[in-house]
Amino acid sequence: MRSLSGRLRIAASVVLVAFLGLTGLSLDRAFRDSALAAVQDRLQAQLYLLLGAANLDAFNRLTLPQALPEARFSTPDSGLYADVMDSPGNLVWYSPSLLGRALPFFPAVRSPGDTQFAPLESSDGTPLLVLAFTVSWEIDRSHYQIYTFRVAENRQNFDDQVWSFRRGLWGWLLASTAVLLAAQGLILRWSLKPLRRVAAEIKAIETGQRSTLSSGYPAELQPLTMNLNALLGQSHAHLERYRNALGDLAHSLKTPLAVLRGTLETGAEPAELRQTLAEQVERMNRTVDYQLQRAAASGRIALSAPLPVAPVARKILDSLAKVYAERALQFNSEIAAATVFYGDEGDLLEILGNLADNACKWCQRQIVVRAYPADHGGRMELVVEVEDDGPGIAPEQAPLLLNRGQRADPSVAGHGIGLAVVRDLVEEVYYGRLEIGHGTLGGARVRAQLRFQANGG
Template identity: 50%
Template sequence: MNSLTLRVGLIAALVVAVFAGLTALALERAFRDSATQAVMQRLQGQLYLLMGAVEVDADGDVRLPERLPEARLNLPDSGLYARITGGDGDVLWRSPSSLGEAADTAGEAPFMARMTVTWETGEGNVPLTFTVAEDRTALEAQLRSYRRSLWGWLAALAVLLLAAQSLALYLGLKPLRRVARELRAMERGEQSRLAGGYPLELRALTDNLNALIHAERARQARYRDGLADLAHSLKTPLAVLRGTLGTAGEAAGRQALEQLERMDRIIAYQLQRAGTAGRSPLAAPQAVAPVVRRLADSLAKVYAGRGVECTLEVPEAVRFRGSEGDLMELLGNLMDNAWKFCRRRVRVRAREGDDGGLEVRVEDDGPGIDPAQVPAILARGGRLDEGVPGQGIGMAVVSEIVQAYGGRLQLDRSPEWGGAAWVLRLPG
């Protein structure tokens, strides 16, 4: 029931079903009452016809013609019965339609018209009671036929109504589906904002989304520009101080230089940490393969004297949903460490994860890393080998970025080479 279309469709179907059922019951009840009233009126008319056809002699004997005014009275078991009784209740005449019945069928029929009159003869007055009755057979057959026709037409109308409601629902929710398509296009990097032309009910939503996206991108740009300006402003005075202290006394200069190096590491770490964009559902996906190739080419030049053999297994279709700067920091630090500590070989693999995310594996043929030392490596300023150049903040930055994206960083051992294998998993 998370689908708005399904929810509205089920409610509409329930309303149509209830409406059709109640309408059918109301129409059937009205038809039954109308048919019953028509039967009673018809019996009343047949009662008058019977009274007009009867003849009573002076002895009170009742005579009727062989061909009665109502043909059904002449047919046995036709469902229509008539009788005439005297003042003492004796049956003076019964219609041929009731012949052969074991009981007084006219007395059991549900529809009955009766009238008692005083018939004047030459010898006096004769009390007569005329009764015309009809069973439910004809009425039930008529009701069954009407019910079949009624439910058939109501079912057809219900289907047509549901089809019309489905069409109205499809057209009514079309702008929402358009918003969803455009958001997915923004996630794929195919467009930068929601297009216009939305209905009044959605215009406020789309305009606010566009304003939010624009403000967020402008804020990130200002944030990164400010960080770059801060880095430039701080590094220049630090470089001047470092050069000045180099000419001071050896002990004092060494101590001051150590503190400056420490300040430089802290500033670099905090700037890189603050510059992490983090995961954004509207961020355009970045191709991973070009970034890996650029980093590999740069590291090959930096460590040209080591003759590192690098193998890249990164499909072109693999994407990273986030900032390209964050991707450069992640892969740059992992690959730089692999180049530093390998003996000769480095391999970088990347693939799309099971949840549509990114999985990167960077391994080397170096001595490997003890899992117990991982917390120290990921700590700011943590370094296992002081003889290797670096500030000790690279893996700490990697850890911060991975946490910002809700991912996971894991240390394994290369099954082929025995060296370290960093596995980076970021959600889709």
Template identity: 45%
Template sequence: MSSLRARLLVAASVVLTAFFLLTAAVLDSAFRDSTLQAQRDKLEGLVYSLLAAARTNADGDLTVASDDISDRRLMQPASGLQAALFDEQGLLAWTSTDFLEMPAPPVPEVGQWLFEQRDQPSTFALSYGLRWIDLEDDPKRYTFVVIEDATSFNRQLQTYRRELWFWLAAAAAGLLLVQYLVLRWGLAPLRKLIAELQAIEKGQRGEIQTEYPDELQPLAQGLNAMIRSERNQQNRYRHALGDLAHSLKTPMAVLRGIGEESRIPEDLRPALRDQLMLMQQITDYQLRKAATAGRRTLAEPVAPRPIAEKIADALLKVYADQPIRFAFEAPPSFRLRADSGDLFEMLGNLLDNACKYGASRISVRFGQQGASNFIRIDDDGPGFPEEAYELLRRGVRADTQKPGQGIGLAAVYEIIKAYEGRIELGRSEAGGARVAIWLPV
């Protein structure tokens, strides 16, 4: 699971479910055992009352005087309570009213009790073994059996279980709700931190400003330190490169002046000028490459269409002698998480190439597809030659008749690599060149 809150909720729910199931099993077992014990105690008391009513008949056999029985249900038909007395041969010596025919019960030892719960029919049975000594001092073996219908016990157990599960389920639902609210309250600082980071990405604030709990405060301070370090490092790089470019201007200007002096042979001047121009272009390219910001985690998204339109306006003036028309297409809210300087460099090179090698119409489209943003530039010129991807290497040119040093596409490719993107060179619908750039969202 990607959600921390979902993980905590699921883990706590599993623990709560296991706890309530175990609690329900323990309570159910305890209630059943206590109810069974109460049932046994009740039947034992009935056996003692039957012993109190036991008498010896004229034949010297043991029987029970019905008038002395304390529980009158034994004398009522269909009362759910029955009793019987078996002799040592397993024959009935006495029965209560409406006693069910049954085989002789298990014979417990003298003075021992045997308690059973029977399923068919659902009843409780308690047997007690005794030895009766008559007046002639002749001991005889007997077994008292008391049977009671278990319908009331089963109904009571079902009612208890129904109530138990209802209240346990209600308690579980209440605890889960409380747990959800506690988790929501406990994770609120994380949501606030995420909101601040999103505000930084959108450029609405410069760093994390809220005070957070002790566990999150080091993280917030570390993120602020990372943001400041990244910005300061980028500024230092650009300032250093700017100083380097400024330092190179004077030596280059001196060399150009020397190249125009009369003591330099006329046939060497064009070669000297070309080499100085090449040095200038290579220096500019390397400076631009080193100054590329690259993909930044907390960078403010930039709208690329206004940048492309601004570059197009400038190129229309440069190529005023060509009937060039630009067409732009981009969603209203489309943004790229990139440095505006890098976008100027990249779009400037691509649009300049499109103007240089295209015929009249240049299409620029921005959009998103899957997990990538794309920039697609089409023209209606002659298109790329075979082995088009060789043009991504510095110094390789498609047309040696046009001015340039063949480093435009190479510079674009370096910027794209810095953003972990990719570039595709193909043919447009108009038959010209198509450059498609894919950058991570």
């Protein structure tokens, strides 16, 4: 059974039918016991009437009057019967209604006050409900006689009453089951409507009729739909980034290629040709590096686990300590263990690595890396700060350094694309901000604010 709706309908139907079935059996058993107790109470009342009417004759024999309080005892085959037996089991008296039949054998009740109630059959096979009661009758002050009074009622009335109740009970229960199953089906259909809507919208996305899932889903489905939209958005962003990177790369390579072609066509001197070739190859190399790093950015990852920032920063600083070992730089990491990043580890390495490497090139001796969460208008951000104790960056020069190929000092090694790559990652991929300012150590402080929300929201 692959249908969720089918599973729910079958499970709910089985539970409903089982519940109503057990309810019906319980009610049937309760009514039967109640009706049986009512019969026993009626027979008990009739038995007390017989005890009240019984008396001893002149020979100390138990007798009952011909006209009994209950007229059915005097009517043959009336459905109500009675007799009296002595302790040896001899029949002392029987009601006229027993004409032509006899009550079935009943185990003798020997102790006065004992009562027995049981379903039995008369001598002609008529089903009966029989109540027997034993009394000790005083003959004189020193003599007592044991008598057993038996009263019976035709069981047909009891069976008819139980059958009538069962017919009404199970009829209503079946009708209730049909109504409840129909209502249950409507409720399930209404409850599962959002799932059918998700399936229909996903199919529309597959056919290209829509690009994202709509909003307004129940709270239980919102994490699913939000993460699916995040995955779709991430996929579209990656594809768009690749397309833009290829277009930009092709456009950027046109100029150096045109320069090389023009130099070759003009028949320049070998020295001039080598210089032009070296310049344009370096230019193309920077362009390719920049576009490849830009296209490789993964961005926020939907359904991603939080990535601890401190271990990533420590890995970068340890690597830089080895690269710049001859300068004996001091690296300080001020990142709490609970600080996390929702995104690709490669992007975080690219941002921290470029900022820290840039600080190593300009610092005197000390570099500080910080990372902490911040709330920006109800949306969580990760703030990354890297500062050094170098000469710093003038405010008017800061915007220029964020452009590809720009360097504050040409004598310092590098391609001039590090801050540009970081800027693209921060602003285009994580929709944040990159700022260059003055730090507490006296040098430059570069601050990257990366916007994110847990689980790709």
